Amino acid sequence: MNNENSTIRSLNELKTLFDSGAITAEEYDALKKRIIFGNSTPESPATEPVAPVVSSSPQSVNPIETKVIYPTRPETPEPPVATPPVVEQNTYDEEGESPMGVKPVPKKDWLLISLAVLGALLLLGLLAYQFFNKPQSERLTSKSGPDTEEVIPADVTQEDSPVDSTATFTDRADRIPVAGADSTATTPTASAPESANEVVTTPAEASNTAPTGLLTDKDEVIRKAQEQLNAYYNDMQSAPFEAANYFAPQVERYYTLTNTTPAAINENINTYHFPEFLNGQSSIQEGSMAVVSIGNNSYELTYLENGSAFRKSKNQKQETKAAVRVRFNPDFKITYFRQEQLLENRFITE
Known part of the structure; x- marks a missing residue:
């Protein structure tokens, strides 16, 4: 019995080697015969019972061979083939594709769109504010002194001027009307109306002097005014x-200074005007003064005021x-002084 079990085990091992490809079919047959016939020869070479052993061994081997094949089936790589549908399903869930494999239209980001529209509206509002809210420029005025910097006039006209040997730059503007119909010498536009900011009376100008105490002779008023202004310019x-x-x-006003005092005017002129404007000279154009x-x-x-000075910062002579x-006031002290328009502004390189 033990010999028979040993033969069966040997046959099983031989079958395993053959299935694995370790031996060929010829070697398998030769070894099979050697196992079967080699173990039974010592007992009786001529006995007939050897045939049943030969016939019974293949019958017992076939069921064993079937049992050996079954355990190898789970090791085949076929089960992973079923995984691709799972991957496709996950891909469809993550990317949001439709069952037909077509991606749906992406949703609009309303927050981003709202911010873009709001930014465009703010930009348009800023541009409109800059366009429609332009402040009126203070022409011919300086924040630091009575003489002014270069100012580009609103309207520029060509005027004949004598040829100068030095390099000049002239910036001229149309003359504004000299107010008052009784002016001894008026410009070509003297019939134009006065601007809206003509007469502004402040409490400082009011006094107990009755209006009847003022001079009514315009020539006398012009004479006293010229006398005071000439002393001022000197x-x-x-x-x-x-x-x-x-x-x-x-x-009330002195150039760009408003509601000021003589002390503030002194500080302005002594700290800015004299260091910057050298050899300054100003005068009243003859026949241009008129009573408003x-x-x-x-x-x-x-x-009309004619002025000239050497500008230290520009190293040029300025003529205006x-x-x-x-x-x-009734004592002919200045309460308001302003250059309303720059008619000429020329820099000369000497």
Whole structure:
């Protein structure tokens, strides 16, 4: 019995070797015969029972061979083939594809669209504000001194000027009307109306003097005004300057200074004007002064001012012509002084 079991085990091992390809079919047959016939020869070479052993061994081997094949089936790589549908299903869920494999239309990001529209509206609003809210520029005025920097006039016209050996730059503007119908010399546009900011009376200008105490003779008013302004221009040629000799205790406006005093005007002129404007000279153009109004304890006049000075910062000589508006109190002290328009502004390189 033990010999028979050993033969069966040997046959099983031989079959395993043959199935694995370790031996060929000829070797398998030869070894099979050697196992079967080699173990049974010592007992009786001529006995007949050997045939049943030969016939019984293949019958017992066949069921064993079937049992050996079954365990190898789970090791085949066929089960992973079923995984691709799972991968496709996951891909469809992640990317949001439709069952037909077509991607749906992406949803709009309304927050991003709203921010873009809001930014465009803000930009348009800023541009509109800059376009429609342009502040009126202070022409011919300087924040630091009575003489002005270069200003580009609104309208430029060509005028004949004598040829100068030096290099010049001229920037001219149309003349504004010199207010007052009784002016001794008016410009070609003297019939134009006055601007809206003509007469502004402040409490500082009011006094107890009755309007009947004012001069009514315009020639006399012009004479006194010219006398006071000529003294003012002469004193402006060199330091020191004393504003109290020409200005009232309270001055409504002096160039760009508003609601100022003679002390503030002194500081402005001595700290800025004299160091910057060298050899400065200003004068009233002859025949240009005119009386605008007499009343409210003040005299209001307009005239053309011719000025020249050497600009230290530019290293050039500057020549200007400006339309000036001035008001005096009953004592002919200045309460208002402003260059309303720059008619000529020329820089000459010497």
